[in-house]
Amino acid sequence: MTGARLPEGFGDLEPFAQRWCLESMTQRSALRLGSGLDELDRLYAALVERMDDVLTHLAAFPADRSLPPPEHNLYLLACAFMEISPAVELFRAADVPDGFPAEKFEILSG
Amino acid sequence: MNTVPETVFDPVRITAQPQAIAGCVAPEYYAAEVEHIFRRVWLNLCHGSELPNPGDFLVKPVPTLGVEVILLRRDDGGINAFYNVCTHRGNKVVRTRDRGNARAFSCGFHGWTFDSAGALIAAPDEAQFSGLERCAYGLKPLATAQWQGFVFVHPQSPAPQPLEEWLAEVAQNLEGGPLTELVPTARFRAEVQVNWKVFSDAFCEGYHVATIHRRSIADAFISQENPYCHLAGMRLYRHHSMVSVRGGNPNHRPTPTEMLIGKFGGSSYGTGQEGGFDHLPAGLNPERVADWNFDIVNLFPNFAIHVGADFAYSYNFWPVAVDRTVWEVGIYQAPPRNWSQDVALNYMRILLRDTLREDVNTTEATQANLMSGVLESIALSRQEAVLSHRYQVVDTLLAEAGWRP
Secondary structure (H helix, E strand, O other): OOOOOOOOOOOOHHHHHHHOOOHHHHHHHHHOOOOOOOHHHHHHHHOOOOOHHHHHHHHHOOOOOOOOOHHHHHHHHHHHHHHHHHHHHHHHOOOOOOOOHHHHOOEEEE | OOOOOOOOOOHHHOOOOEEEEHHHHHHHHHHHHHHHHHHHOEEEEEHHHHOOOOOEEEEEEEEOOOOOEEEEOOOOEEEEEOOOOOOOOOOOOOOOEEEEOOOOOEEEOOOEEEEOOOEEEEEOOHHHHOOOOOOHOOOEEEEEEEOOEEEEEEEEOOOOOOOOOOOOHHHHHHHOOHHHEEEEEEEEEEEEOOOOOHHHHOOOOOHHHHHHHOOOOOHHHHHOOOOOOOOOEEEOOOOOOOEEEEEOOOOOOOOOHHHHHHHHOOOOOOOOOOOOOOOOOOOOOOOOOOOEEEEEEEEEOOEEEOOOOOEEEEEEEEEEEOOOOEEEEEEOOOOOHHHHHHHHHHHHHHHHHHHHHHOOOOOOHHHHHHHOOOOOOEOHHHHHHHHHHHHHHHHHHHHHHHEEE
16 A cells, blocks of 8 residues: 555554554454454554544544544544553453453444 | 332342242243243333334344344334234245335235235235235234333233333433433344343342453442442332442542543543533432442343443343343443544443453353252342342242243
């Protein structure tokens, strides 16, 4: 892929955009569960310092209007941060320790 | 004027004896529950937002009854419900899709066609039937009613009792509350090898929070003052029940993510209530504890709604065998103002999903152990009185129906 996916000012997050800009909770959850904790830690470390800027940027866009493509990708990256947050901050594991098997827990929407 | 209704059962008395487990392991007990309870009460099938426009329909499996139900939004805003059974030869009338918008349904077998009120409007080659009276061959209806945005059906039509009468003992507690302001934002589903009551029991007390959720939400819930996550209060009515869950540890150190969602307008556990409780009905958090998190509303038999100030979760437990349950989860949140708040609201859905997987993982092992026959009864504390209450309501209704174990 060539060209910027994210809005101006967020170029440092481009290396994560191709892999982690996913449209649904189902996709984000599957990628989290298929990743090692070391990869989740790297994504988290890159994003956690920028999330305030990311959310401040997105706060200017009302929710009843669709986002321009670069902001949409930024939004998806922010959703990926939320997806991996419990794994990194709480569980210190990609999956829920001692949890009901993910493959038997259907995400219908989310 | 908004007073809290009287409760019927006392938590101390109801938990005084060990709870027999026969009702969770005996197939004949399950068969009696389906026949004498599930076929005779109001059941929640969906949220009204799944049928936003006139003509919108949804085909909803009701595994406990072994049927599918067609739910359809009428022009006047009401809901029609029919068994998805063609009155000609019994085929499914709708079988190629589970939702859509339609004014009529045509059976794929021989083309019998029914209008949105269920009336038979066309039967091809009708003259070959002897004295076919169309009015006798409409789709078989279920009674329907809506409450706080949720759609209920009664397998019998007309229903022996209006929904508002069935829910009266708890409905007032939620009148004017947040449920009607919330929209569905996530849905989950699982089939679990557990009795429906044992499954429901996993979501009715705070006793498990310190252990099952020790890695996830326990620190936000558990304080030095309330180390076992005691409930703020409990209301055990004739059929339904409510409890108030506390959730504020003043010494909880927010994670970086919790700091972000606090700043950008998401809600989370144990963050406290800004602006107090004046906007909430007296029946929600009636004790008005400052660290209130949500009330658990158990609508007998198999539907529970967890109602917070700006969020709700719904749980449907559909038994399909004495030891198997289809489980449906819904999350409801206030519509976000902007896209950063949308991101912040995302976190609660993810955290609930992960903590639910912590909850559910105990259930299959518990059921297998109960089935093994090692135990004849279980011990329940006063904090678990809602569990005793549900067992007692089941036993009472079965006894009233003349069924004996």
